[in-house]
Amino acid sequence: MNSHPEFIPSFLELLRVLPEEVFNYKIAARPDRRRQFEKELASAIETALNILTACLNINELKEQVLEAFASWLRLRHRVPASALSSHPLVLAALSSLNSEILSEASVNVISELIHYTAARNSGGVSSQLPLIQVIVPQVMNLKPQLRDPSKDEEDIKAIARLFADMGDAYVELIATGSDESMLIVHALLEVASHPEFDIASMTFNFWHNLQMILTERESYTSSGNETSIEAEKTRRLQVFSSSYESLVSLVTFRVQYPQDFSDLSTEDQKDFKQTRYAVADVLIDGALVLGGEPTLKILYMKLVEAINHCGKDQHSDWRPAEAALYCIRAISDYVSDTEAEVMPQIMSLLPKLPHQPQLLQTVCLTIGAYSRWLNAASSGLSFLPSLIDILVSGMSMCEDSAAAAALAFRHICNDCKKKLCGSLDGLFQIYQTAVIGEGPFKVSAEDSLHLVEALSMVITELPSEQAKKALEAVCLPSVAPLQEMINQGPLVLGQKTARELTVHFDRLANIFRYVNHPEAVADAIQRLWPIFKAIFDVRAWDMRTMESLCRACKNAVRTSKRLMGVTIGAMLEEIQGLYGQHHQPCFLYLSSEVIKIFGSDPTCANYLKVLIESLFSHTACLLTKIQDFTSRPDIADDCFLLASRCIRYCPQLLFPSLVFPSLVDCAMVGITVQHREASNSILNFLSDIFDLANSTQGESCLSIRDSVIIPRGPTITRILVACLTGALPSSRLETVTYALLALTRAYGLKALEWAKECVSLIPSTAATELERTRFLQALSDAASGANMNNLVVPIEELSEVCRRNRTVQEIVQGALRPLDLNIVAVS
DSSP states (O other): SSOOGHHHHHHHHHHHHHHHGOOTTSSOHHHHHHHHHHHHHHHHHHHHHHOOOHHSGGGHHHHHHHHHHHHHTTTTOOOOOOHHTHHHHHHHHHHHHHHSSSHHHHHHHHHHHHHHHHSSHHHHHHHHHHHHHHHHHHTTTTTGGGGGGTTHHHHHHHHHHHOOOOHTHHHHHHTTTOOOEEEEHHHHHHTTTTHHHHHHGGGGGHHHHHHHHHHHGGGGGGGGGGGHHHHHHHHHHHHHHHHHHHHHHHGGGGGSTTTGGGGHHHHHHHHHHHHHHHHHHHHHHHHHHOOOHHHHHHHHHHHHHHHHHHOTTTTTOOHHHHHHHHHHHGGGGGTTTTSSSSSSHHHHGGGHHHHHHHHHHHHHHHHHHHHHHHHHTTTTHHHHHHHHHHHHHHHHHOHHHHHHHHHHHHHHHHHSHHGGGGHHHHHHHHHHHHHHHHOOOOHHHHHHHHHHHHHHHHHHHOOOOHHHHHHHHHHHHHHHHHHHHHHTTTHHHHSHHHHHHHHHHHHHHHHHHHHOOOHHHHHHHHHHHHHHHHHHHTTTTOHHHHHHHHHHHHHHHHHHHHTTHHHHHHHHHHHHHHHHOOOOOHHHHHHHHHHHHHHTTTGGGGHHHHHHHHHHHHHHHHHHHHHHHHOHHHHHHHHHHHHHHHHHHHHHHHSSTTHHHHHHHHHHHHTOOOOOHHHHHHHHHHHHHHGGGGGTTGGGGGHHHHHHHHHHHHHHHHHHHIIIIIIGGGGGGHHHHHHHHHHHHHHHHHHHHHHHHHHTTTTTTTSHHHHHHHHHHHHHHHHTOOOOOGHHHHHHHHHHHHHHHHHHHHHHHHOOOTOOOOOOOOO
């Protein structure tokens, strides 16, 4: 090196890259080799740091040296803190912080050192104190530069990052509330007040983590008995209350709409909304530390200030008032329902605000957010008429405010339903205007569902006879147009667009879901069945209409349960007949709901047995090869969800039936379908079969299960191992692992033999003997009843090794052949 100085930059680059490779998972290294490489680097750390120290003398390479040093620190291998605190590389990085040009490399080193002192394997704070005592004062000296106008934004960002890193790393120390830690808190408040959101938001993670430590009981267990714990918690909350008060005041301006909001690009508008969500999270942290009421008072003062400002300005700047209300809405869950000082004043201010679209939208959402308060507060009822008037104005203003008003209307009707029973006529008027769409309302069909739910919740509070009449009235705006379409004859009905029908069925589905009067809903569905049947008969080919209609039937079944009487028989007969012709997946999920409610009823056993045999045999004929699963994943998904329901609610109907073996064969063909939901449903179905012994109802079916599964066991095991090693994406690993372990628990030594057989198919170039042995040991432990969590690592490692690059993955899949159900095992 000394004789060829021109090589030094390249050598330094190599020194920087080497430790980074430990974390580079694009390299197809085996886990063992990766661990070994990390150990090799750890043993060489002293040599590496000595070389870097020697290169410090070359001034123009200083930045490159520091970057390489930061890279070695990332390994988190222990160099004693006492050695690092006086190490020339550390001192060089610290001295660069004070130079005129703040070097990015020195900031990276200090950032890594901060995380290094807080790492899990660091031996605790006391062992790291020598290094912490060197770093913290140097970083604290940078605080005045946060407000230095001569500093460019990148430098400010770098300094802010160091403060944020300190906050994140030492949050547990800071939470003790010592005088030294409060200096860091004040610096972080300084960062939080920076006008640039990107800089200020660097501290948000710290405020959240600090809030969690201050408010969670686990943080105080070392304090002793309950009295000491409460005393220490109260002390700490008091210490930090002024900081969180400042924080709440500091962040509120960030949610204010920019003057030119309407001119911003879609991307910038999206970013602004993300900023508002982030600030809302900070306000919640504030409310958790300070309490909802004190936080509300701070925000109420901002609202009063904004409204006073509004009044003086003839053009009325609505934005500060909207920002204050947005913040008040954000903390609604943390304000007591019995708060009596500020909330009545806020509610009386709302009707006085100008009806500007964005402001009105936020006013409506705020009304909805405090619906529980309106129900609980003694003055709540007196506010309801004027607030409902605001919501009606919101529905008439524009689509966004109409959406907010409809949602708020739903919240109010849900929480204040008892208070609103006497105002049903007025609520009906709003509902009909919105649903029929003939008034000034701008509520979309989708948002009108909130109004359907709202009225349904109020109807739930009515006595039975009144509820039946109200239910009939609330269904009428949807039933009348459907009846009219049917009256025009099958030809016209068949030519209607799906949307013309689904808008009505979606509303009926919500009515049946939210009117919690089982008898009234059972009566309604019996009356409406001729309409439903007419549409089933004419439109069974139309997937969208059928999905919407089946959702309405499913909700009726769920609410009415066993009161549905004869209607349920007619409904099942209808879908059983139509499924054979049209194969609509929604017929399967409607049947799932029926199985859940009627599966254990012995009087329905014969009927349901015929139903599931018919549905499953039709589906097994449809799904005979993997391409069928790929082209109709929705049918596969709903079929195996239904099958899992049968295992849970009526195993005595499924297992003895002739269709059970063909259903298992069908699952084996489709496990490797790439569609996430379909694949998961099949894997969960198999897991439910393997776990049958855990269910009380299933024990009597174990011998039937075994007669079907054991002959197929080697093939099922091979397909599951193929899924682990690349036939399915790695995101599916957890579900596949569970199925494999469930199979092993169910069949013990047999399953281990099956696993040995198929693992022996994997070539040694793909997985070593050691990796295969560890995998089989994990399965053996599972068979012995070991905790699943301890078995996951060897299974994941075999998966990783076999997926490490495309060539290896293809070799493994070629050996395991998951799509071949008749592979002959190699002895």
